Amino acid sequence: MSAWRLWYLGIPVAAFAGAVVAGALGLPAREIVITSFLAVGPGAAITWLSGVRDRATWLALVVPVSLSIDLLVATALLYMGVWSPELSVGIVTVITVLAIGLVPFERGARVALIAVALLPGIVLIAAQLAASDSATTQTITRGEPVAGSLMGDTY
Amino acid sequence: MVPSESTQPRTVGGRGVARPIRPHATDVLVLGRRAWIGVILSEVAIVALAGWVTVLRGIDLRAIDDRGLISVLPPASFGFLALLSLSFSITLRIRPLLAPVLLLHIAALIVMLYGAPSFFEEMPRFVTAWLHVGFSEAIARTGELFPLRDARFDWPGFFVLGALFSSVANMDSLLGVLPWIPPILTLLYLGPIYLIARSATSDGRVVWLCLWFFCLMNWVGQDYYSPQGFNVLLLLTILAVLLTWFRRPSTPLAWPGALRGWLRRPRASEEPVVAPDVDRSVLPGSVTPISNREQVGLIAVIGLLFGASVASHQLTPFAVLGGVFMLIVLRRVRLSGLPMIMVVLLTSWLLFRASTFLSGHLAGLLEDIGRPDQFAATNIADRLVGSSGHFFVLQARLAFTLGIWVLAAVGVIRAIRARRVDLALVALAIAPFGLILLQGYGGEMLLRIYLFSVPFMAFYAAAAFLPRPRPSSWAASAAVAAVSVVLASGLLLTRYGNEKAELVSVEDFRALEYVIELAQPGELIASVNDAVPNGYSEWEQHRTTSLGELWREGDIDGLVEELDQRRRSGLDAYFVVTRGQRSFAELFWGMSDAEWDERLAGLGRSLERVYENRDATVFRLAADGEPAS
Numbered sequence: 001m002s003a004w005r006l007w008y009l010g011i012p013v014a015a016f017a018g019a020v021v022a023g024a025l026g027l028p029a030r031e032i033v034i035t036s037f038l039a040v041g042p043g044a045a046i047t048w049l050s051g052v053r054d055r056a057t058w059l060a061l062v063v064p065v066s067l068s069i070d071l072l073v074a075t076a077l078l079y080m081g082v083w084s085p086e087l088s089v090g091i092v093t094v095i096t097v098l099a100i101g102l103v104p105f106e107r108g109a110r111v112a113l114i115a116v117a118l119l120p121g122i123v124l125i126a127a128q129l130a131a132s133d134s135a136t137t138q139t140i141t142r143g144e145p146v147a148g149s150l151m152g153d154t155y
Numbered sequence: 156m157v158p159s160e161s162t163q164p165r166t167v168g169g170r171g172v173a174r175p176i177r178p179h180a181t182d183v184l185v186l187g188r189r190a191w192i193g194v195i196l197s198e199v200a201i202v203a204l205a206g207w208v209t210v211l212r213g214i215d216l217r218a219i220d221d222r223g224l225i226s227v228l229p230p231a232s233f234g235f236l237a238l239l240s241l242s243f244s245i246t247l248r249i250r251p252l253l254a255p256v257l258l259l260h261i262a263a264l265i266v267m268l269y270g271a272p273s274f275f276e277e278m279p280r281f282v283t284a285w286l287h288v289g290f291s292e293a294i295a296r297t298g299e300l301f302p303l304r305d306a307r308f309d310w311p312g313f314f315v316l317g318a319l320f321s322s323v324a325n326m327d328s329l330l331g332v333l334p335w336i337p338p339i340l341t342l343l344y345l346g347p348i349y350l351i352a353r354s355a356t357s358d359g360r361v362v363w364l365c366l367w368f369f370c371l372m373n374w375v376g377q378d379y380y381s382p383q384g385f386n387v388l389l390l391l392t393i394l395a396v397l398l399t400w401f402r403r404p405s406t407p408l409a410w411p412g413a414l415r416g417w418l419r420r421p422r423a424s425e426e427p428v429v430a431p432d433v434d435r436s437v438l439p440g441s442v443t444p445i446s447n448r449e450q451v452g453l454i455a456v457i458g459l460l461f462g463a464s465v466a467s468h469q470l471t472p473f474a475v476l477g478g479v480f481m482l483i484v485l486r487r488v489r490l491s492g493l494p495m496i497m498v499v500l501l502t503s504w505l506l507f508r509a510s511t512f513l514s515g516h517l518a519g520l521l522e523d524i525g526r527p528d529q530f531a532a533t534n535i536a537d538r539l540v541g542s543s544g545h546f547f548v549l550q551a552r553l554a555f556t557l558g559i560w561v562l563a564a565v566g567v568i569r570a571i572r573a574r575r576v577d578l579a580l581v582a583l584a585i586a587p588f589g590l591i592l593l594q595g596y597g598g599e600m601l602l603r604i605y606l607f608s609v610p611f612m613a614f615y616a617a618a619a620f621l622p623r624p625r626p627s628s629w630a631a632s633a634a635v636a637a638v639s640v641v642l643a644s645g646l647l648l649t650r651y652g653n654e655k656a657e658l659v660s661v662e663d664f665r666a667l668e669y670v671i672e673l674a675q676p677g678e679l680i681a682s683v684n685d686a687v688p689n690g691y692s693e694w695e696q697h698r699t700t701s702l703g704e705l706w707r708e709g710d711i712d713g714l715v716e717e718l719d720q721r722r723r724s725g726l727d728a729y730f731v732v733t734r735g736q737r738s739f740a741e742l743f744w745g746m747s748d749a750e751w752d753e754r755l756a757g758l759g760r761s762l763e764r765v766y767e768n769r770d771a772t773v774f775r776l777a778a779d780g781e782p783a784s
Binding site: 028030031034035038046047049050051052053054056057059060061063064065067068069070071072074075078079083085086088089124127 | 294295297298299300311312313315316318319320322323324325326343346347349350353385388389392395396399400446448449451452453455456459460462463466467508
């Protein structure tokens, strides 16, 4: 495998490893991964797709375009009566992956970037599964007395 | 990101044969010295920032008087600002420009000026930001919009975006991130401002000085968690794309007779010494080649950005439209059909999504159009009230604003005389003033006009110091440093001049937390004025109102009667009195402590006191009409 392919492999591996390490260190890995993706992911992909070659323009566009896409997707869903942050992230992920797929990258780079774009979705699904496990546990323990009052210490 | 630095190796050789220059020992020495100077200046910036943070952590919040934050800042804090300014102006002299070091200085300045409250405040400042957090929290929790409760829900995009982020980040509330929104937004503004400035000059020093001045001039404080703060980013990005990628070739200005000679007369001493960091291949106003694919892609990007703006703010799309229209009319950019597309998008939203607001307010909006007298009354005369300390702050704001406009005007004149004026940026600096004819915007239009024009004012303020692309004198550098210190001090006075009323104490928060927990859905939470963070949670479940007029008149019986009338039958009503409201009354109404305490005591005789701490009191008017205990 040539050196550039190792680089491409390294991008998603580093992203996944970073998420796992953050989780292991007790950092809010899910929050960091998903909000970072929403803040830069779709804008990066769309700006690549637009063909802009100037680095300063690309940097200036990434966050505003990302936030605009997030905003339009979530608002459209809300007006359709479907408020679902998970579905919003899913649609934004699809937009990002499609955009990356259409950019004339070399194949290795495209695969690596798509893998990174899919990371937040994977983290979100993992979090949903963990939450459903936690809900099961709560059901089992429901009814036990609660030590202390949430309000008591404050007031 | 330096526009003017060439990355190509230097070459020599005649007759089309180029060969690289072998660096001499002296070149290496110069390069090494430049790098070391950069390291030292970076350390100076870090020391200034660290010193500033240390000083700010020690200030006493409760000692802030009617002049705001500046009343408690120790002299050392200004020393650190002066140190950073001096270091920046020296960095600006180094050739080629040290972009990372300049960026570090600007980032330090942003943290110092815009992140300042996070170093001393107990809770996030500014109750309007709390209310906006409440809007996002309500959307995230219910998945609904509430246009009948608040007109801002007719343009809900920004609040929905906040709800999306808080939901996926698993946060119950965005209160924790509020202190960092202003520095983050300001940092994001720098990207498009960089492109705009770069499109207008080939002198990298002007670009960086423009960014620096922008951070020193944006005193209006609209960069909190708000739709307008976000929309300024969209506005600047749209204009940056247009000015960078859709420029028309510059056409010479036609100045009237007598002015022509004075403005355009070349002086022998002014030409042709050129600073080494000027890239002559990118001249101001030049047209950058762009492929069809890039054009289509960038037009789509503009559409996305404008769509997000239309869905998230009621005013900014008009400012975007005005700016784009001005550029088209003056033949500065191509895409002459763009304003029409924008009008269609804007009108469609107003007709189909903001109809709730329009149906109730259209007549009032139309009445305000073309009424500059109304504008002057609501934006200037009505705002010049309050205690003597606050009046001083108001005067400082007017002087600061006028001073910046004068500085920018000097920059325009010097740029014209140096034949380096960019009419597009002059037009964009002036275009927002057209909003005066639209309406008063509740007394806030002047602030918004300033906000929309400040990036372009900053550009010409920078041009006032560096009108020509030649090495600047030490006197000019000293002037940049001195003006920077004055602007930084002015910004601290003007931006944080209401700090006494805009701070939220832990005790105020505890009182609101208590009453929000206690109040049943539909119950009324009243207050003296709006300086109370009562909407940050469960906003849609309670009704809120303020009874300031009766409080100012000292009519406590009338206030209790009004409270009784406004609550719903069979439900309790609460009246919350906090330190923030008291400070607001001192600042804006000139109310004394004795007058306040007298009213508070009167209220205690008429209503049941259900909660009290050193800053706040919560009263209840019970539904069953039991007398106060």
